[in-house]
Amino acid sequence: MKIGFIGTGKIGSAIIKGLLNAKNSSQDIYVYDGGHKSAQKIAAEFNLHLVNSYTEFNACQAVIVAVSGSSAEAILKQLGQKYHGIMLSTGGGDLTQINSGLAQDTTFAKIVPNTPVQIGSGITAISFIPDEKPEVIATVKKIFTQMGAVYVVPENLLGIYGTVAGCTPAFVDLMIAALSDAAVQNGIKRADSYQIIEQMLLGTSQLALASKKLPEELKDEVTTPGGSTIRGVAKLEETGFRNALIQAVNAAAN
Ligand SMILES: NC(=O)C1=CN([C@@H]2O[C@H](COP(=O)(O)OP(=O)(O)OC[C@H]3O[C@@H](n4cnc5c(N)ncnc54)[C@H](O)[C@@H]3O)[C@@H](O)[C@H]2O)C=CC1
Numbered sequence: 001m002k003i004g005f006i007g008t009g010k011i012g013s014a015i016i017k018g019l020l021n022a023k024n025s026s027q028d029i030y031v032y033d034g035g036h037k038s039a040q041k042i043a044a045e046f047n048l049h050l051v052n053s054y055t056e057f058n059a060c061q062a063v064i065v066a067v068s069g070s071s072a073e074a075i076l077k078q079l080g081q082k083y084h085g086i087m088l089s090t091g092g093g094d095l096t097q098i099n100s101g102l103a104q105d106t107t108f109a110k111i112v113p114n115t116p117v118q119i120g121s122g123i124t125a126i127s128f129i130p131d132e133k134p135e136v137i138a139t140v141k142k143i144f145t146q147m148g149a150v151y152v153v154p155e156n157l158l159g160i161y162g163t164v165a166g167c168t169p170a171f172v173d174l175m176i177a178a179l180s181d182a183a184v185q186n187g188i189k190r191a192d193s194y195q196i197i198e199q200m201l202l203g204t205s206q207l208a209l210a211s212k213k214l215p216e217e218l219k220d221e222v223t224t225p226g227g228s229t230i231r232g233v234a235k236l237e238e239t240g241f242r243n244a245l246i247q248a249v250n251a252a253a254n
């Protein structure tokens with residue numbers, strides 16, 4: 001399948017790497033040049049198909065617009081006049097409004113992938129117009145299931161799905177950095193601390209997924225009565241750890 005990109009910054013390039021990781025041909029990935037250094041750089045690095053006009057995207061089944069919210073709408077409008085197929089946006093763009101101005105063989109859907117798509121371990125939330133054609137839904141799902149899990153959600157829930165899956169990797173990265181600081185403070189080498197913490201996170205997630213136990217049950221399996229873990233848990237409560245995360249998700253989502 002040929003897939004086009006307008007915008008190859010952080011998330012655009014993560015999706016491109018995800019497609020390459022899933023063994024898509026590099027020449028099936030079309031990237032709009034438009035004088036943007038990031039597009040030229042990634043095209044040269046991975047031998048992608050560089051194009052200079054939106055019309056050239058007509059060879060593609062889907063075109064992903066991955067630019068910031070403020071410029072996405074104008075780009076989608078221009079693209080809709082020159083391209084026929086599936087238009088996707090990782091940023092702005094009103095689903096109903098954009099779709100209402102498109103030709104019959106063209107459609108627009110919104111996607112929120114997260115950065116782990118680049119290694120096939122991502123999550124992508126997708127919203128379609130309510131009467132979207134099943135073949136369009138199948139094509140978009142096919143693109144993103146190559147890179148991880150896909151959730152098709154109503155448009156009014158896309159924001160919170162995008163926050164919980166797409167923003168929280170940054171929260172977890174901050175947590176890794178803080179845990180690493182504490183490990184270093186107590187004598188572990190920096191590089192060793194990252195390895196231990198990242199493996200711990202991976203194992204903890206895998207155990208939660210495999211056991212299907214609630215997080216509270218899994219926590220109880222670690223907290224020996226009178227032991228060290230519960231002292232740490234109590235300190236997290238005292239310092240507002242859970243409340244901080246709840247507030248962070250709400251701040252990102254609203
Ligand atoms: N970074 C992430 O994890 C995620 C980002 N998003 C959303 O995706 C959008 C893009 O985010 P990032 O990739 O992080 O931003 P970014 O700033 O890293 O990338 C945007 C890219 O678009 C290019 N660009 C801007 N205008 C252009 C145009 N007219 N034609 C071609 N290229 C153009 C820029 O040169 C830049 O390389 C934002 O709306 C963001 O909210 C959504 C999900 C996850």
Ligand SMILES: O=C(O)[C@@H]1CCC=N1
Pocket residue numbers: 112162163166167
């Ligand atoms: O920070 C942002 O706005 C985007 C949305 C999801 C991840 N990054």
